[in-house]
Amino acid sequence: MTDPAALASPPRRIVLVAGPSGSGKGVMTQRSGLPLVPLDEFYRDGDDTSLPHRFGIVDWDDPASWNVGAALEALTALAHAGAAEIPEYSISLSRRTGTRSITLEPFDAAPLIVAEGIFAAELIAPLREAGLLADALVVDRPAPLVFGLRLARDLSQSRKPPLTLVRRGWGLARDQRGDVARWCDAGMQQVGLREGVIRLKGLADTARAEARHRAGTGSTDSSAAAPLDHEAGRPEQTAKVPAVLTIAAVCFLREGPTGLELFAVRKRDTESFMQAGGKLEPGESAREAAVREVIEELDVVLEEDDLELLGEFEAPAANEDSTIVRASVFVAPSDSLPRDVAVQAELEDCRWFPLEEDHTDVRLAPLMTDHIVPRLRELLS
Template identity: 60%
Template sequence: MTTAPAPSRAPRRIVLLAGPSGSGKGVMSRRSGLPVLGLDDFYREHDDPGLPRRFGIVDWDDPASWNAGAALEALTALAHDGAAEVPEYSISASRRTGTTQVVAGDAPLIIAEGIFAAELIAPLAAAGLLADAIVLHRPTPVVFALRLVRDLRQNRKPPLTLLRRGWGLARDQRADLEGWSRAGMRPEGLHAGTRWLHRLTGVADCEQRHAHAARAGDVLRITAVCFLREGTHGTEVLAVRKRGTGSYMQVGGKLEADESAQEAAIREVAEEIGVTLAPEDLAPLGDFEAVAANEPNTMVCSTVFICRTPLPEPIIVQAELADHRWVQIGEPGTGARLAPLMVEHILPALRAL
C-alpha cells in the first residue's frame, strides 16, 4: 500500500461577499488585497432554455440564471490547488467570451463576490473552507446611482431597460438584504467591511505561518471503480462529483459493516449510476491512501477496481451525485479539481498499465 505525503499547506479559506448589484463589492474586494473570484462569471449562456426573464431581458438577479456547481468547483480548486480555470462572461452579450486563470498564490484567504454568494455558504462550510460570509450594506439611493453609472458606462443594456431594472432592484433592496442576513451573512459597510477583511487576513496569515503540517485525524475505508473508455484523444476514465462538493472522483464510497471491497463496489455502482455489475466485471487496480477530497482532517484508504464494461449512454447519475465527466488519463487538464486519490494514485496507476 502506498501512503500519500501530507499536504504542504492547509487549504485556503474563502470569504463570501454578497450585496446588491452595483453596491461596491468589487471595490471592497480590490481594497482587501486578496485574490478574488467573481461569481458573475458563472452565469449561464443566453441561449439556455431555462433562463428566467424580467424587465424584458434575462433576470440576472434570479439564482436560476447562475451555475452554482461550476462556481463551487472553481472555488474548491482555488482553495486546495491555488489556481483555477474560470470563464469570462460578458453581461452585455449574455454569454461567455473566453476563459482565464485565477491564481491565489500564497494568500491565506480568497474572496468570492457576487449576488449569489449566499448559495455557497452551506457547501463551503461543510467542506471546512468557509472563513466568513459578508453582505455589503449601503444606502439604496447610493446603490441605485452607482449601479446606473456602471451599467451605462459598460453599455450593458439600453438606457431605458437599465432604468426600469434599477428602480425594480431599488424597491427590492431591503428585502434582499434581509434575505442575505437570514442566509447567514453579516451586514457590513464598505469601509468597516474592508478593515475587517484586513484583520481577518492577518489572523489567517499568522495561523498558516505558525501551523504545523496537517495530520489526518480519521481514516475512511472506501472502494472506487474506474470505468474506462477510448476517447478521441486516448483512454478516458469516468469521474463524478457529489452534490455540494467541488472535487471529481471515481464512482464508489464507504464500505458497510461486514462488506468486502468488491461487494461495496458493486453496490455503489448500482446506487450512483444505476448499473448492475457482476464480480467478474471488476479487475483490481490496487490499494491506495490519500487525503480525503471533501472531509477535513481525514484520509481515505481505498481499494480501486477497473471496469471496461461499456456504460449506457447517456449516463444518469443519481443518489448523492450531481454530475459526471470523462477525464483523459494522459492529460487530465486543469478544468476541474480532481480528488487527491485520483491525481496521486489512480491516474498514475492507469497510465502505467
C-alpha cells in the first residue's frame, strides 16, 4: 500500500546538465552530492539500422542515436516515486548489457535529480511542461583541455580504436564552440566546473527551503482555495503565503586591518545592511541585473563574465514583511570597487564589515548572516 505521506510529498525536480564529451559534467555532479542519472545509458544499440553515421562509425553525438522517450520515462518515475529502472549501456560494446535500479534518499537528502549528458537539452521542453525542470546548465571549458581529458578517458576505457578516437576528438573540438552556443540557445545557462558545483548546491538549498515552507503551511499547493468555515459560511483564516522576490546581489571583498572585509549597503529609511543589488526586471538574467544594480547604486561598472557565482540562496526579506528573497549572489573581482565609493539612488549608507567577526551592534539582512557570510567563510577556510 502506498504511504499517504509519500503521496503528499512534492515531486523532486530535475537539473539538466549538458556539455562537450569529457568536459567534466559527471565530476561536477559528483562534487555537488546530488543523485545522478547518466543520460548516456539511454543510447540505442549499435546494430540498430536507423542509427546516423559520421567519421566512418555511428554518430553517437547525434540525438537520433539516443532514446529520449526512455530517458524521460525514467526521470519522471524518479521525480514522482523516487525509484526507477534504467539501462546499463556499454560504450565499448555499443549495446545495452542490463538494467539497474535507482532508489533515492529521502527528499531532504536528495531534493533534486541531476540528469547529465550531451543530449540533456532534448529534455528541457518536456520537463518544463511537466513542471519538473529546476534548471538547465551547460559546462564550458577550453576546447584543448576537453580534447585531452576526453582522449585520455576514452583510451583508458578502450571505447573505440585509437585512430577513431583521435579523429572523432578533433572533430568534436572543432564543433565545441557551436555546440555550446546551441545548448545556450536551447535555454541552458553556461557555467564553469566550480561555478556549476556552487549552483547545484544552491539549487538544492532552495528546494529544501521550499519544501519546509510547504510543510509549514500544511499545503503542497499555495494556490488551492481556502476551506470553508461551515458555521460562518466564510473561508477559514489560513497562513499567509509569503511573496517571493527574485533578486541578484553582489559581494565586494577587500583586505582590511584584521583580514578580509565584506562591503554592505543600507537603503534610505531602513535599518538593515545588505549587499548591493536588487530585483530582476522582466526578461533579465541574474548577471544582467547584478551589473545594472551596481551601476545604479554605486556608479561602478562590472563585466558579467567577471562575476563569480557564490550561490543561489533563499531567506526572509530584510525590509518587507511576509516576503522571501530568492537570490543569485555573485562575488566581484577584488579590485572592482574604488576606495572612495559613494552610494546613490535609494541607498543612504555603506560600510565594510570584517568577515570573521560577529556584528551584534548593527542589523544585517538574513541573506547576509544566514548564507553569504557562512559560505564565504567556508570557501576561505
